[in-house]
Amino acid sequence: MADTNSLRSSQPRRRSREEKARETYRSLLEAAAQVVGSDGYADASISKITQLAGVAQGTFYNYFESRQDVLNRLLPYMGRQMLDHIASAMPRGLTGPAREEARLRAFFAYLDTHPSFYRILYEAEVFAPEAHAEHIRVLVKGYKGALNRAVARGEIGGFDEDELEAVTYMLLASRAYIAMRYARNGDGHAGPVPDHVIQAYMKVLGRGLFSQA
Amino acid sequence: MADTNSLRSSQPRRRSREEKARETYRSLLEAAAQVVGSDGYADASISKITQLAGVAQGTFYNYFESRQDVLNRLLPYMGRQMLDHIASAMPRGLTGPAREEARLRAFFAYLDTHPSFYRILYEAEVFAPEAHAEHIRVLVKGYKGALNRAVARGEIGGFDEDELEAVTYMLLASRAYIAMRYARNGDGHAGPVPDHVIQAYMKVLGRGLFSQA
Amino acid sequence: MADTNSLRSSQPRRRSREEKARETYRSLLEAAAQVVGSDGYADASISKITQLAGVAQGTFYNYFESRQDVLNRLLPYMGRQMLDHIASAMPRGLTGPAREEARLRAFFAYLDTHPSFYRILYEAEVFAPEAHAEHIRVLVKGYKGALNRAVARGEIGGFDEDELEAVTYMLLASRAYIAMRYARNGDGHAGPVPDHVIQAYMKVLGRGLFSQA
Amino acid sequence: MADTNSLRSSQPRRRSREEKARETYRSLLEAAAQVVGSDGYADASISKITQLAGVAQGTFYNYFESRQDVLNRLLPYMGRQMLDHIASAMPRGLTGPAREEARLRAFFAYLDTHPSFYRILYEAEVFAPEAHAEHIRVLVKGYKGALNRAVARGEIGGFDEDELEAVTYMLLASRAYIAMRYARNGDGHAGPVPDHVIQAYMKVLGRGLFSQA
DNA sequence: AATGAATGAGTGTTCATTCAT
DNA sequence: TATGAATGAACACTCATTCAT
Missing domain, CATH: 1.10.357.10 (Tetracycline Repressor, domain 2)
Known part of the structure; x- marks a missing residue:
């Protein structure tokens, strides 16, 4: 389903995307840690986390199933x-x-x-x-x-x-x-x-x- | 603030005012304890507490400044x-x-x-x-x-x-x-x-x- | 739990409150009917309904358990x-x-x-x-x-x-x-x-x- | 728009371009029919449809103008x-x-x-x-x-x-x-x-x- | 043409608190 | 003092759509 181009040339592109995704995941997790560290779990809202991570709220749900998931x-x-x-x-x-x-x-x-x-x-x-x-x-x-x-x-x-x-x-x-x-x-x-x-x-x-x- | 035992028996009739208020206060506190004990602080809503205490929601604020206050x-x-x-x-x-x-x-x-x-x-x-x-x-x-x-x-x-x-x-x-x-x-x-x-x-x-x- | 004053005098007040509540319920229902009539069930949002009824969004949930309930x-x-x-x-x-x-x-x-x-x-x-x-x-x-x-x-x-x-x-x-x-x-x-x-x-x-x- | 049967067998090799596109279109439409049939129009999301059709979400918009279009x-x-x-x-x-x-x-x-x-x-x-x-x-x-x-x-x-x-x-x-x-x-x-x-x-x-x- | 990550507007719902009665 | 209806800010979450790759 993902292997249309059988060449290596597609790999660096892929890599870049995957890496970017990993970075986003990382920054969301770090942001969550920081928010929970200062405000506590109870007040760690998705909005605070995504704002700190610099992404849109919806992006959060590309990486975590729910608020509880990231917690x-x-x-x-x-x-x-x-x-x-x-x-x-x-x-x-x-x-x-x-x-x-x-x-x-x-x-x-x-x-x-x-x-x-x-x-x-x-x-x-x-x-x-x-x-x-x-x-x-x-x-x-x-x-x-x-x-x-x-x-x-x-x-x-x-x-x-x-x-x-x-x-x-x-x-x-x-x-x-x-x-x-x-x-x-x-x-x-x-x-x-x-x-x-x-x-x-x-x-x-x-x-x-x-x-x- | 919670010790009224000594008065209770002596004024069976007149306790209406102050005594009744103390009872309400007490029952709200006990209700809160029970709710927090079983549901946790986070899920201890005013509505649950007042319902368990048998009073209206508004009554709560005659005895406590806020939810945090009772907690x-x-x-x-x-x-x-x-x-x-x-x-x-x-x-x-x-x-x-x-x-x-x-x-x-x-x-x-x-x-x-x-x-x-x-x-x-x-x-x-x-x-x-x-x-x-x-x-x-x-x-x-x-x-x-x-x-x-x-x-x-x-x-x-x-x-x-x-x-x-x-x-x-x-x-x-x-x-x-x-x-x-x-x-x-x-x-x-x-x-x-x-x-x-x-x-x-x-x-x-x-x-x-x-x-x- | 509701009978503290044993007099009739409390009834007219009660009535007024109850009646007001009934009116609010009615206006919410009518608003919902109107909104569904013109926009369809799918686009009948709580916000539209309460706005048309002239009450706050939260008020809706004093009268209906959920959006589906009113539908x-x-x-x-x-x-x-x-x-x-x-x-x-x-x-x-x-x-x-x-x-x-x-x-x-x-x-x-x-x-x-x-x-x-x-x-x-x-x-x-x-x-x-x-x-x-x-x-x-x-x-x-x-x-x-x-x-x-x-x-x-x-x-x-x-x-x-x-x-x-x-x-x-x-x-x-x-x-x-x-x-x-x-x-x-x-x-x-x-x-x-x-x-x-x-x-x-x-x-x-x-x-x-x-x-x- | 959906009748390509007559061409299929004659060009087993060259169909790549246009033929493949038609197939994708067809599979998206069939997927949509299946999803709507079982979940209803309201719950027929692009994500469900593309998943069932085996293509990426973005691909959908190469074949249909919008969700409503396919419906x-x-x-x-x-x-x-x-x-x-x-x-x-x-x-x-x-x-x-x-x-x-x-x-x-x-x-x-x-x-x-x-x-x-x-x-x-x-x-x-x-x-x-x-x-x-x-x-x-x-x-x-x-x-x-x-x-x-x-x-x-x-x-x-x-x-x-x-x-x-x-x-x-x-x-x-x-x-x-x-x-x-x-x-x-x-x-x-x-x-x-x-x-x-x-x-x-x-x-x-x-x-x-x-x-x- | 195909991808899938990013977007953000929009939703239903909760609940502490207020206040007229 | 007791009531409970009204409030509205806040929240988690969804999803059609866009667009750089």
């Missing part, structure tokens, strides 16, 4: 970005509590440079619950893997598999609440997390988790 | 109820980790018997941010007091004031995420939190907090 | 009007073909004075099929009754019950097509039906129906 | 098909009422085997009024010719030219309403028309038309 895609998109960021920011060779601390700092650093992420993540449980659940699932899986490797290394002991999952939730929870309290103000964000907070976190973890009791 | 009052109202419930459920004389565990269990028990509270609390950060912040502030204050008393009793050591606040946030966070993961399913709630989760929580706390390291 | 009510409303008109226009004491002719002329007379009715009726099969089916059912029932009485009077013979129903449909059909051809032009209507058309109709009927063969 | 062409296209079908299905040599009955049965038979035609025909008065008027004009002309021949044969008498036209409308009307009532259900069609209905039709006609009174 659902936001967290996966940003979440992957965040994980990539953290992965690339993690120093090699760290183990034990030091590794945990690096992970925490990388997370806060990402938050600091991507102020819209907090709101996208937080409100997702309300406005894009499936995406949120999936995001948490991914995070938990990665985290549990890390904890299990620490167990294998003998850094952690005395927790069975199920308990380790519960601990994972506690760690993720602590991250989120610390971010809420110390890395935000009314506008969106308020600079880096104070050191004493990270120290407290590490103290509880160092004693509570990284010890054979 | 703002919801969490303080329910939060106080929850704190009272927990306070009265706490066994006397417990100290140390045992006291902490009792508090945790009381919280989960309240959640289990008041399924609408979870949603009111959780969505509040999105839809009634100031009320949510205030609620957290109240919780933190109470919690920090408890931790300080534990410090005074010599049960906890090695954390300065600021660090203790950070720890408080970690504890509240853990509560919330554990509730999210273990005390809910699609409908609203899914029975009590499994014991091994509470054990994991207590393990981390017992080692991480209640120890002189 | 559904149009034919029953006009259909009853038409039947009332015909009933009151029918001379007393006529029987046989003369009675049939009077009925036909009354129908065309109604059409002539209510030009929107033709379109409302005709397009209803497409846009309000249930209302149309019900309308036809009512018409057929009335018509069959009339034919059966003619049979009882011995004016008609040689048709069994089922055949009589089929004949009813032929009569209604003829009415409609004659109206389409002879009582309309582009605008909406084009004056009365020529006499020779009615004569042709009566000839076919007189010989075909009102005879013992 | 206008539908009934003439299908109507001719129907007339051809009926003409070829008519037994030779029939005259009088028998001929009329055969025509009626052929019409119902066509409807039964072409369920989409009913909708295309019926809704045309609403959505393609000019095409509908033209279609009726063609039908009437053919029918009047048939009746005139019957008059010439002495089978029909007592109607002048104008009256005969009115009768024609009555016959077409009866066809349509009988089809509406007896040859359709919710889905689209419901099998053949019962015999007693055709008998009733023939009785009225036999007495009312084919008699010298």
Whole structure:
């Protein structure tokens, strides 16, 4: 249905169209992220998004099935970005509590440079619950893997598999609440997390988790 | 603002004016709580609330300035109820980790018997941010007091004031995420939190907090 | 819920409100009929209707559940009007073909004075099929009754019950097509039906129906 | 405009240009007929039509001026098909009422085997009024010719030219309403028309038309 | 001739809020 | 104070049509 010209010559043209489409998709998604970041999911109207993306309202529906569709895609998109960021920011060779601390700092650093992420993540449980659940699932899986490797290394002991999952939730929870309290103000964000907070976190973890009791 | 119990029985006839108004206010607030609990803040329309309260739509604006106004009052109202419930459920004389565990269990028990509270609390950060912040502030204050008393009793050591606040946030966070993961399913709630989760929580706390390291 | 004042004095006020509401309902319905009559169901927008009725768009939804709702009510409303008109226009004491002719002329007379009715009726099969089916059912029932009485009077013979129903449909059909051809032009209507058309109709009927063969 | 059959086989290679275009035109028209038949004119979108025809949306406008344009062409296209079908299905040599009955049965038979035609025909008065008027004009002309021949044969008498036209409308009307009532259900069609209905039709006609009174 | 992304006017519908009664 | 009809701004979404490629 699309192969009338059997020559290569049609490819560069095609490419250009496809690429343009991809760009439009990208700019709509980025615009949505920005709008949700500043106004929240509830006030993220199609009109705001398309205006920010510089396209007509109707164009939106060439790329997304509905408003909810784009909201659902936001967290996966940003979440992957965040994980990539953290992965690339993690120093090699760290183990034990030091590794945990690096992970925490990388997370806060990402938050600091991507102020819209907090709101996208937080409100997702309300406005894009499936995406949120999936995001948490991914995070938990990665985290549990890390904890299990620490167990294998003998850094952690005395927790069975199920308990380790519960601990994972506690760690993720602590991250989120610390971010809420110390890395935000009314506008969106308020600079880096104070050191004493990270120290407290590490103290509880160092004693509570990284010890054979 | 909501404590009229002492007057009710003494003036069975004359309560018409003020008393009736208070009743209407109360029933509107309760209706709002119920609606938000089951439909969420976003879908809590004035029409639903007034219908459930059994008054006309216009009546609503004799008691609240706006829709946002009633949403703002919801969490303080329910939060106080929850704190009272927990306070009265706490066994006397417990100290140390045992006291902490009792508090945790009381919280989960309240959640289990008041399924609408979870949603009111959780969505509040999105839809009634100031009320949510205030609620957290109240919780933190109470919690920090408890931790300080534990410090005074010599049960906890090695954390300065600021660090203790950070720890408080970690504890509240853990509560919330554990509730999210273990005390809910699609409908609203899914029975009590499994014991091994509470054990994991207590393990981390017992080692991480209640120890002189 | 509505009986706070137990006195009559509240009734006149009530009445006034209720009456006003009824008026608004009426004017919306009439506006809808007019708009559909001139623009057709497809182009009958809420905005046109409310503008013509002189109320805000939102007001529409205090009286009708949806656009389709008002479209559904149009034919029953006009259909009853038409039947009332015909009933009151029918001379007393006529029987046989003369009675049939009077009925036909009354129908065309109604059409002539209510030009929107033709379109409302005709397009209803497409846009309000249930209302149309019900309308036809009512018409057929009335018509069959009339034919059966003619049979009882011995004016008609040689048709069994089922055949009589089929004949009813032929009569209604003829009415409609004659109206389409002879009582309309582009605008909406084009004056009365020529006499020779009615004569042709009566000839076919007189010989075909009102005879013992 | 649609008769290219004679050329097809002679130029198997060269048909690329013009022939291909005709094929596309044809497939768009057929697609439109199918879509309108199942979804109705109102829901026949260009997107549905082009999708069914297997071409891009833009291609549509190389063959039709507008959406309305294709809708206008539908009934003439299908109507001719129907007339051809009926003409070829008519037994030779029939005259009088028998001929009329055969025509009626052929019409119902066509409807039964072409369920989409009913909708295309019926809704045309609403959505393609000019095409509908033209279609009726063609039908009437053919029918009047048939009746005139019957008059010439002495089978029909007592109607002048104008009256005969009115009768024609009555016959077409009866066809349509009988089809509406007896040859359709919710889905689209419901099998053949019962015999007693055709008998009733023939009785009225036999007495009312084919008699010298 | 064929494509399909872009357009934007237009639609039905919702709902917090107002206000005359 | 209670009522509930009226309001109108706002929204998500559709689709015929255009046009650069």
